[in-house]
Amino acid sequence: QSVLTQPPSVSAAPGQKVTISCSGSSSNIGNNYVSWYQQLPGTAPKVLIYDNNKRPSGIPDRFSGSKSGTSATLGITGLQTGDEADYYCGTWDSSLSGGYYVFGTGTKVTVL
Amino acid sequence: QVQLQESGPGLVKPSQTLSLTCTVSGGSVSSGSYCWSWIRQPAGKGLEWIGRIYTSGSTNYNPSLKSRVTISVDTSKSQFSLKLSSVTAADTAVYYCARDLRYGDYPYYYYYMDVWGKGTTVTVSS
Numbered sequence: 468q469s470v471l472t473q474p475p476s477v478s479a480a481p482g483q484k485v486t487i488s489c490s491g492s493s494s495n496i497g498n499n500y501v502s503w504y505q506q507l508p509g510t511a512p513k514v515l516i517y518d519n520n521k522r523p524s525g526i527p528d529r530f531s532g533s534k535s536g537t538s539a540t541l542g543i544t545g546l547q548t549g550d551e552a553d554y555y556c557g558t559w560d561s562s563l564s565g566g567y568y569v570f571g572t573g574t575k576v577t578v579l
Numbered sequence: 580q581v582q583l584q585e586s587g588p589g590l591v592k593p594s595q596t597l598s599l600t601c602t603v604s605g606g607s608v609s610s611g612s613y614c615w616s617w618i619r620q621p622a623g624k625g626l627e628w629i630g631r632i633y634t635s636g637s638t639n640y641n642p643s644l645k646s647r648v649t650i651s652v653d654t655s656k657s658q659f660s661l662k663l664s665s666v667t668a669a670d671t672a673v674y675y676c677a678r679d680l681r682y683g684d685y686p687y688y689y690y691y692m693d694v695w696g697k698g699t700t701v702t703v704s705s
């Protein structure tokens with residue numbers, strides 16, 4: 468089971484805003500950078516955010532990321548039907564020798 | 580632009596070894612700006628990181644799989660590979676390979692998965 472906890476689902480109407488939380492600990496989020504990935508149905512994940520709040524080229528500014536302590540948040544504004552997907556946070560966990568990467572439990576976004 | 584493609588048997592018998600290859604096109608597996616990861620996803624479930632290999636050949640593995648996993652790279656073929664031994668039905672999943680892009684300044688480097696393969700389904704069944 469994942470060490471990063473996300474809400475199973477969030478929903479909002481088109482044009483509205485949603486936020487997705489990702490809760491971890493000092494061994495992962497608290498001392499490492501967070502990335503966020505979007506997985507549209509039947510496709511491979513795609514990175515939306517890295518370094519807590521940076522967007523790779525081509526990712527619209529409707530997507531934003533933040534981190535505070537041992538939690539991170541993904542925000543999506545101007546919600547569109549095409550945003551319906553599963554979203555995962557991810558970060559390095561330094562609790563064991565060498566460390567390892569961990570993903571969050573995943574959140575399904577539904578556009579009402 | 581760089582593309583990744585997973586390949587390997589879609590069906591593996593219990594107790595055998597699962598072997599997958601990821602072919603990298605449009606880029607080099609030997610560039611120090613990247614490392615290379617394997618991730619899997621059981622049907623209807625979340626993502627699970629399996630491990631990564633750096634261009635130096637060093638590796639990191641998920642502690643829950645470490646005793647059964649080997650990731651290697653073949654620069655001459657622009658490929659990297661995954662071997663998972665003693666498989667059970669619990670290893671049935673879609674397996675993805677991904678490129679991890681390095682950023683930051685020496686000696687503090689960080690990575691995120693910027694390019695993914697489309698995934699390949701592996702079923703463990705007799």
